[in-house]
Amino acid sequence: MKKSNIVLKGLLKENPVFVLLLGTCPTLATSTSVISALAMGLAATAVLICSNIVISALRNVIPDKVRIPCYIVVIAGFVTIVQLLMQAYLPSLYEMLGVYLALIVVNCIILGRAEGYANSHKVGEAALDGLGMGIGFLLALLCMAIIREVLGNGSFAGMAIPFLKDHCIPILVQSPGGFLVFGIMIALVSALTNGKAPIKKSFDCEGCPSAKACGKLTCSGCANEEKEAAVND
Amino acid sequence: MGEKLILTVSPHFTGKRTTQNIMLDVILALAPAVIVSVILFGLRAIAVYASTVISAVVFEYAFDRITKKENTIKDLSAIITGLLLAMNLPVTIPLWQAVVGTFFAIVIVKCLFGGLGKNFANPAIVGRIVMLLAFTSAMSAAPSFLGSVDAVSSATPLAVINSGDIRSLSLMKLFLGQCSGALGETCAAALLLGGLYLIIRDVISWHTPVTFIATVYLGSLIVTGSPYEALLCILSGGLFLGAIFMATDYVTTPTTKWGQVVFGIGCGLLTFIIRFWGSYPEGVSFSILLMNILTPFIDKWTRKKPFGGIAA
Numbered sequence: 001m002k003k004s005n006i007v008l009k010g011l012l013k014e015n016p017v018f019v020l021l022l023g024t025c026p027t028l029a030t031s032t033s034v035i036s037a038l039a040m041g042l043a044a045t046a047v048l049i050c051s052n053i054v055i056s057a058l059r060n061v062i063p064d065k066v067r068i069p070c071y072i073v074v075i076a077g078f079v080t081i082v083q084l085l086m087q088a089y090l091p092s093l094y095e096m097l098g099v100y101l102a103l104i105v106v107n108c109i110i111l112g113r114a115e116g117y118a119n120s121h122k123v124g125e126a127a128l129d130g131l132g133m134g135i136g137f138l139l140a141l142l143c144m145a146i147i148r149e150v151l152g153n154g155s156f157a158g159m160a161i162p163f164l165k166d167h168c169i170p171i172l173v174q175s176p177g178g179f180l181v182f183g184i185m186i187a188l189v190s191a192l193t194n195g196k197a198p199i200k201k202s203f204d205c206e207g208c209p210s211a212k213a214c215g216k217l218t219c220s221g222c223a224n225e226e227k228e229a230a231v232n233d
Numbered sequence: 234m235g236e237k238l239i240l241t242v243s244p245h246f247t248g249k250r251t252t253q254n255i256m257l258d259v260i261l262a263l264a265p266a267v268i269v270s271v272i273l274f275g276l277r278a279i280a281v282y283a284s285t286v287i288s289a290v291v292f293e294y295a296f297d298r299i300t301k302k303e304n305t306i307k308d309l310s311a312i313i314t315g316l317l318l319a320m321n322l323p324v325t326i327p328l329w330q331a332v333v334g335t336f337f338a339i340v341i342v343k344c345l346f347g348g349l350g351k352n353f354a355n356p357a358i359v360g361r362i363v364m365l366l367a368f369t370s371a372m373s374a375a376p377s378f379l380g381s382v383d384a385v386s387s388a389t390p391l392a393v394i395n396s397g398d399i400r401s402l403s404l405m406k407l408f409l410g411q412c413s414g415a416l417g418e419t420c421a422a423a424l425l426l427g428g429l430y431l432i433i434r435d436v437i438s439w440h441t442p443v444t445f446i447a448t449v450y451l452g453s454l455i456v457t458g459s460p461y462e463a464l465l466c467i468l469s470g471g472l473f474l475g476a477i478f479m480a481t482d483y484v485t486t487p488t489t490k491w492g493q494v495v496f497g498i499g500c501g502l503l504t505f506i507i508r509f510w511g512s513y514p515e516g517v518s519f520s521i522l523l524m525n526i527l528t529p530f531i532d533k534w535t536r537k538k539p540f541g542g543i544a545a
Contacts, residue, residue: 169333171367180341187345 006125010132017140018189022108026100027141028178034157037145038138039093043086043101045134047078048110052130054078056118071114076105109137140185147181148172252349256309258436262427263316263478269410269420274324274376278416282319284328288335289315296344310349314338317357320417320474321518322364325376334364354525355485358475358518365518376413389414390469391514404461407468418471428477437481440493441500445476448501449508456509472504475517485525492528492535499524499531 016022023044030040054074055062062070083101086094094101104110113133118126150156152172154165171177271278289311297304305311318338322331338360343352365372390402390412406412410420417424431437446467453466467473480486480500487496500520507516524531 167329169367171363174366176363176366184341184345 003125003128006128007132007135010129010134010136011139012136012189013193014133015136015140015189016109016112016133017137018186019193020109020112021186022112023137024182026103026107027137027144028175028182029100030097031141031144031148031178031181032173033149033153034142034145035093036096037141039086039090039097040100041134041138041141043082043097044104044107044109044137045131046082047075047104047107048113048134048137049127049130050078051075051110052113052118052126053123055114056121056123056126059119062119067119068111068115071111072105075110075114079104109133144178144181144185148177152177252308252310255436256313258431258434259313259478260309260316262430262436263313263320263417265423265426266320266417266420266474267316269423270320270324270416273410273419274416278324280328281322281324281326281331281416282316284331285319285322285335286312286315288332289318289339292336292339293344296340300344302348305348308349311339314343314356314360317417317474317478318360321357321361321415321471323372323374323376323415325374326368326371330364330368330371333367334360337363350484352484353528354522355479355482358479358522358525361518362522365513389514390465391508402465402469404465404468407465412469414469415471415474418474421468421473424473424477428473431477431481437477438490438493440490441480441486441497442476444494444497445480445501445504446472448498449505452501452505452509456505466508470508470515471517475504475521476500479518480521480524485528487528487531487535489532489535489537492531495531495535496524496528499527 010016014020017024017027026040026044030036051074055071079102082104086101113129117129121129146156150161150164151169153170154161154168172181267282290306293306293311294304297306315335318334319331338356342354342356342359343349346352390407408421410423412419428442432439449472450463450467453463454460457463457466480497487493503520503523504516507513507519513519
């Protein structure tokens with residue numbers, strides 16, 4: 001795969017938020033204002049790039065059976081660095097993000113890329129993947145935050161917009177509005193990519209990180225079981 | 234020859250009733266309540282009705298055009314959604330807020346789920362609830378009807394009941410709609426007239442409205458301990474509007490008769506619980522929305538066993 005493609009696929013085609021549906025919790029929680037969305041996106045991107053590089057570099061050292069705890073330790077290390085830096089230099093942003101900054105540790109996007117990409121690719125590719133996915137996450141957060149803050153609060157990055165200030169729809173900033181905007185954005189992205197966005201291959205046994213543990217040697221085993229389950233329903 | 238052999242799935246009998254035809258009946262049934270509300274609340278009521286009805290039709294048309302779907306505004310359902318939503322709004326509502334509510338009702342609740350027949354919840358109800366949560370102060374305004382004693386505003390009957398001053402309400406005034414509240418909900422007489430018309434025309438069955446109102450009456454009777462006060466309770470708020478016009482929507486309520494009875498009782502219980510112990514004074518719209526969500530299960534439980542069939 002070309003280097004530019006590795007970065008670009010994270011923006012739309014495999015956008016972590018709107019296509020892979022990862023990291024929904026921080027997306028809904030921090031997209032209430034443009035500033036917090038920007039801060040969250042940048043922090044997550046930084047952690048994602050660093051953790052992808054380290055995990056990719058250690059991919060031959062980490063034992064398979066305890067890989068998840070190892071990933072968590074690596075990710076938690078970088079999150080702590082970001083958290084302490086932010087607390088020292090950007091205390092007001094640190095206050096704004098609150099618990100969601102620490103929760104980057106268990107962010108599905110970061111763990112998902114470590115498990116699904118970094119542990120099977122070279123360091124350079126993993127870094128680019130982290131960059132693309134991070135920017136995809138950032139863009140998704142910004143899109144939602146702009147819609148929610150401008151229409152829901154009548155302001156942009158804290159600055160009031162004259163006409164909209166008196167005609168805002170507060171429900172968009174509340175949690176139901178978050179889900180509404182999220183759903184509509186998923187539909188829009190799906191329409192833009194003609195619904196072909198997720199690459200099927202990465203979801204079958206080849207791409208499945210649990211393939212070894214699963215015991216179903218071939219994919220048809222999985223598929224048959226699904227069919228049986230569907231019939232039983 | 235090939236043209237004469239038409240192969241289609243059942244039903245093979247077709248009646249004269251069409252969606253448009255039924256919707257026209259509903260609009261006719263709503264007419265008395267709409268006219269009474271204009272008389273009671275003044276000409277601004279017309280502006281509120283116009284803003285929701287026109288925007289409902291425009292939104293549906295625009296959605297059909299943008300998504301390249303068949304134009305569905307001719308089935309008149311958008312007009313009914315607009316009318317019902319306006320009937321749930323106070324006359325003082327800013328018109329742009331009414332348009333936002335209509336957008337939620339038509340585009341998000343109806344069109345995005347696939348249009349009429351595929352929406353899981355009643356569009357007008359969700360539009361009202363979204364507006365209640367989004368524009369709480371404007372929605373809970375209680376404008377008084379024209380010619381009332383206090384010129385600015387007065388408490389809605391439900392607020393009066395909540396404050397315990399129930400005896401100050403007059404049964405006759407509540408029945409004729411001479412009280413404050415949302416546009417279409419105050420005049421029980423006009424709503425009953427519309428409901429009777431729909432039952433006679435066989436558009437709706439009596440099961441849901443009757444069980445809905447009866448359940449709220451019984452609950453209120455138990456709590457207040459007086460048949461007269463319970464009667465005041467069922468005549469106040471949006472109970473008649475909800476029970477007759479919104480709990481009988483074909484799409485979002487059960488299709489079996491027993492299902493409709495269960496639906497009505499469920500709505501009544503929830504309304505009664507929210508009214509007496511909830512934080513909101515009115516629970517009709519919330520109860521109908523919650524029962525809308527249960528409708529597929531109610532239908533499943535009350536499905537008739539076909540003759541000779543095996544029990545599921």
